[in-house]
Amino acid sequence: xxxxxxxxxxxxxxxxxxxxxxxxxxxxxxxxxxxxxxxxxxxxxxxxxxxxxxxxxxxxxxxxxxxxxxxxxxxxxxxxxxxxxxxxxxxxxxxxxxxxxxxxxxxxxxxxxxxxxxxxxxxxxxxxxxxxxxxxxxxxxxxxxxxxxxxxxxxxxxxxxxxxxxxxxxxxxxxxxxxxxxxxxxxxxxxxxxxxxxxxxxxxxxxxxxxxxxxxxxxxxxxxxxxxxxxxxxxxxxxxxxxxxxxxxxxxxxxxxxxxxxxxxxxxxxxxxxxxxxxxxxxxxxxxxxxxxxxxxxxxxxxxxxxxxxxxxxxxxxxxxxxxxxxxxxxxxxxxxxxxxxxxxxxxxxxxxxxxxxxxxxxxxxxxx
Amino acid sequence: xxxxxxxxxxxxxxxxxxxxxxxxxxxxxxxxxxxxxxxxxxxxxxxxxxxxxxxxxxxxxxxxxxxxxxxxxxxxxxxxxxxxxxxxxxxxxxxxxxxxxxxxxxxxxxxxxxxxxxxxxxxxxxxxxxxxxxxxxxxxxxxxxxxxxxxxxxxxxxxxxxxxxxxxxxxxxxxxxxxxxxxxxxxxxxxxxxxxxxxxxxxxxxxxxxxxxxxxxxxxxxxxxxxxxxxxxxxxxxxxxxxxxxxxxxxxxxxxxxxxxxxxxxxxxxxxxxxxxxxxxxxxxxxxxxxxxxxxxxxxxxxxxxxxxxxxxxxxxxxxxxxxxxxxxxxxxxxx
Numbered sequence: 280x281x282x283x284x285x286x287x288x289x290x291x292x293x294x295x296x297x298x299x300x301x302x303x304x305x306x307x308x309x310x311x312x313x314x315x316x317x318x319x320x321x322x323x324x325x326x327x328x329x330x331x332x333x334x335x336x337x338x339x340x341x342x343x344x345x346x347x348x349x350x351x352x353x354x355x356x357x358x359x360x361x362x363x364x365x366x367x368x369x370x371x372x373x374x375x376x377x378x379x380x381x382x383x384x385x386x387x388x389x390x391x392x393x394x395x396x397x398x399x400x401x402x403x404x405x406x407x408x409x410x411x412x413x414x415x416x417x418x419x420x421x422x423x424x425x426x427x428x429x430x431x432x433x434x435x436x437x438x439x440x441x442x443x444x445x446x447x448x449x450x451x452x453x454x455x456x457x458x459x460x461x462x463x464x465x466x467x468x469x470x471x472x473x474x475x476x477x478x479x480x481x482x483x484x485x486x487x488x489x490x491x492x493x494x495x496x497x498x499x500x501x502x503x504x505x506x507x508x509x510x511x512x513x514x515x516x517x518x519x520x521x522x523x524x525x526x527x528x529x530x531x532x533x534x535x536x537x538x539x540x541x542x543x544x545x546x547x548x549x550x551x552x553x554x555x556x557x558x559x560x561x562x563x564x565x566x567x568x569x570x571x572x573x574x575x576x577x578x579x580x581x582x583x584x585x586x587x588x589x590x591x592x593x594x595x596x597x598x599x600x601x602x603x604x605x606x607x608x609x610x611x612x613x614x615x616x617x618x619x620x621x622x623x624x625x626x627x628x629x630x631x632x633x634x635x636x637x638x639x640x641x642x643x644x645x646x647x648x
Numbered sequence: 649x650x651x652x653x654x655x656x657x658x659x660x661x662x663x664x665x666x667x668x669x670x671x672x673x674x675x676x677x678x679x680x681x682x683x684x685x686x687x688x689x690x691x692x693x694x695x696x697x698x699x700x701x702x703x704x705x706x707x708x709x710x711x712x713x714x715x716x717x718x719x720x721x722x723x724x725x726x727x728x729x730x731x732x733x734x735x736x737x738x739x740x741x742x743x744x745x746x747x748x749x750x751x752x753x754x755x756x757x758x759x760x761x762x763x764x765x766x767x768x769x770x771x772x773x774x775x776x777x778x779x780x781x782x783x784x785x786x787x788x789x790x791x792x793x794x795x796x797x798x799x800x801x802x803x804x805x806x807x808x809x810x811x812x813x814x815x816x817x818x819x820x821x822x823x824x825x826x827x828x829x830x831x832x833x834x835x836x837x838x839x840x841x842x843x844x845x846x847x848x849x850x851x852x853x854x855x856x857x858x859x860x861x862x863x864x865x866x867x868x869x870x871x872x873x874x875x876x877x878x879x880x881x882x883x884x885x886x887x888x889x890x891x892x893x894x895x896x897x898x899x900x901x902x903x904x905x906x907x908x909x910x911x912x913x914x915x916x917x918x919x920x921x922x923x924x925x926x927x928x929x930x931x932x933x934x935x936x937x938x939x940x941x942x943x944x945x946x947x948x949x950x951x952x953x954x955x956x957x958x959x960x961x962x963x964x965x966x967x968x969x970x971x972x973x974x975x976x977x978x979x980x981x982x983x984x
Contacts, residue, residue, distance in 0.1 A: 331838060515904060589865045592869060
């Protein structure tokens with residue numbers, strides 16, 4: 280319960296999810312996908328959301344972004360973005376939030392990019408879709424950029440004028456949007472951004488496409504960037520490039536990043552804080568160093584022990600016994616108890632709450648009270 | 649017993665690209681482009697590389713699931729490259745494969761029992777159904793599944809369990825050699841370890857030889873005695889796995905090792921080592937194929953393709969230079 284009450288972090292929290300319960304209706308029955316998610320994201324941090332496939336990490340992100348499929352039903356909970364509940368908001372507010380406050384990048388860029396529209400156009404289209412909303416961020420970005428370029432002086436005056444008047448023709452804004460899109464492509468370190476602007480998705484490699492997707496998300500100046508398994512489909516050398524980019528961007532942009540992944544090594548490399556999910560619950564939240572040095576939840580412990588490391592050779596690899604439960608009929612009580620080596624009587628009857636076992640280290644397990 | 653179970657010499661596999669009305673061959677995808685190596689009896693031989701480097705094609709060609717374009721494959725002393733029909737069938741029995749995706753490699757309409765029995769019937773290993781069934785049940789038990797699951801369908805199993813079925817099917821012909829093509833990369837971390845443990849114990853119990861194909865360096869290190877690193881259709885380095893990790897000699901191997909993230913927030917590093925992407929295997933660069941991404945490349949690298957040479961005993965590298973990476977490679981060389 281204490282996650283929602285929060286301790287000293289209160290003012291820095293941008294996004295807070297509390298008691299989010301959600302079912303998917305299927306022919307086989309209701310899948311209890313999320314079972315009371317408690318989560319908050321601080322300003323400017325990279326939060327890792329880790330778990331195995333089917334644990335509900337992507338669904339949590341989709342719920343935050345308002346992109347849930349038709350068969351999803353939210354049973355309870357709140358998603359508060361800077362204090363405003365997105366689940367109770369009006370349609371227009373949700374549209375604005377999705378357009379400019381929450382952005383999402385997916386695993387497979389080829390599925391989400393439009394194959395018949397040039398990359399750059401897909402970015403400038405976003406800002407052109409709402410001239411009023413994006414006028415300020417676009418001009419500010421261009422002013423920022425022109426201050427470093429030689430030919431920027433004349434442009435500068437014009438831009439400042441537009442910013443003051445708050446008035447720009449559709450055509451002129453289109454031109455600015457193009458420049459803005461190019462500057463976004465440059466921001467994600469795509470080589471030769473002017474040329475990439477007019478290229479089609481099929482002409483780019485996997486890593487470049489993922490960069491383009493990130494540029495598209497950043498163009499909206501989001502407060503929350505949801506990155507769902509963005510490096511999973513990439514090769515290690517390209518994954519390294521994207522992870523490096525994320526780390527560099529973190530200091531340049533104003534957004535908090537939620538990195539969803541199944542790969543604990545990726546988490547260790549880029550995240551500030553980690554939330555571990557299991558079968559629709561957040562089971563542990565802590566700073567990244569704490570999670571790795573002092574995991575509390577038996578699932579987190581098991582997960583860390585089963586990692587195969589490139590720098591340590593073991594005789595026998597450890598694993599967690601059993602497999603992930605079917606969420607149509609999830610186990611009663613703690614959903615991990617059938618696989619848990621420490622389970623006792625209470626675990627199969629009652630569901631443990633997420634409690635603050637140490638300062639800023641939350642765990643949902645009866646072993647800790 | 650022969651020391652080298654498999655010897656591959658100068659193996660090529662080029663896939664033609666046809667286009668136009670007459671289907672003329674316009675160009676080739678040079679998936680495997682001149683590869684030589686040997687696999688010792690009883691070892692796990694790793695093949696590691698990024699997607700599109702030809703590692704899967706190499707695995708399939710070695711057991712002749714695809715015919716090689718040229719080169720030779722010698723299986724325990726006998727050249728099997730040109731064998732066809734009944735003679736090849738004898739060897740196919742000894743060489744099996746486990747594929748990456750257990751959702752695609754099992755027929756959804758066939759019970760798992762029947763999937764395991766089918767190879768035995770094809771090769772006439774059993775007299776009747778009853779014998780086949782008892783053997784299949786034994787195999788299910790051996791891979792850690794309940795023999796009562798014999799008449800179930802693949803959709804009733806999880807990914808890890810399906811992979812166990814695929815392993816049981818590969819074992820049904822009592823093979824000597826199994827190609828494991830990314831056997832755990834579609835599985836979750838907690839299940840991956842179970843399957844790798846199973847594979848290691850089966851190898852010891854049944855005296856199997858593995859060719860283990862993976863893009864995951866951590867898994868390779870855990871499983872393999874010797875490892876070959878592939879880049880764009882060529883093997884650029886072969887050595888004992890510990891050597892590859894502790895004393896890599898090819899700039900590509902070094903870069904690959906440096907880009908692997910470690911599950912330890914205290915050992916964060918500036919990950920990047922390589923810019924750009926793997927070139928297309930259709931338009932292979934002249935000279936050394938890695939030169940466009942290699943920071944040590946010189947004019948010599950553009951002019952002349954390096955050969956795979958033995959720089960130390962059992963350590964083969966395909967590079968013109970002997971570069972000292974001792975400072976660079978440090979990040980990844982901690983052994984427990």
